[in-house]
Amino acid sequence: MKAKSPTSIDAYVGSRVRARRKLLRLSQVALAERIGVTFQQIQKYEKGINRIGASRLQTIAETLGVPVQFFFENDTEPTTYNLVSNGRDDLNAFLTSKDAQALNRAFMAIESPAIRQKLVALAKSLARNTHPDIDVIHPETGA
Structure with a gap:
């Protein structure tokens, strides 16, 4: 039986993992060590190359201090999510940028x-x- 390939939802969840990790100023290596995987696996999760299983997603959520549903927030079209066609690519790129992180930290202060x-x-x-x-x-x- 062939394993299911990652979907656009997996890419979205991965992008949310990356955004939260970067907001916390946590490296891929540090997150990997905390959840017991390699940093390469974190890269694959964040890029949507590999699917994140339910138990692993729960562990990531606990490590990043958010509920599991955080990884699905703002996904108004979960079955058709497409970063390019709905304009979220620019927003996602900005949210994970150094400028956005600095702006967010200053705003939260x-x-x-x-x-x-x-x-x-x-x-x-x-x-x-x-x-x-x-x-x-x-x-x-x-x-």
Whole structure:
């Protein structure tokens, strides 16, 4: 019996593992050591080359301090997820970039919700001025 090949869902889950690992400033080697696999296996998980089994995903979630469902969040089309066709490739690339990690850490260090809201409003204003043709309002929340 042939093993099932990884799917676009596996790639999405892997990208979420990578994003969380990078947010925590954890190397692939460190994560691998903590969950008992090689760093090459972490690379394969993150790239969606290898599927992550349920028990391994639970271990990764515990190690990264998130619930298992974190790896499936924001996947509104879990059966047809495609990084290229739905525009998530740019977002995913940004979320795992050093700039995004630095921006997120700085934002999370701001304790005042009012100041956070003002910062988001400023970013939206700058985006509108730079690219007036792009809608910066979140389609689901209206924010």
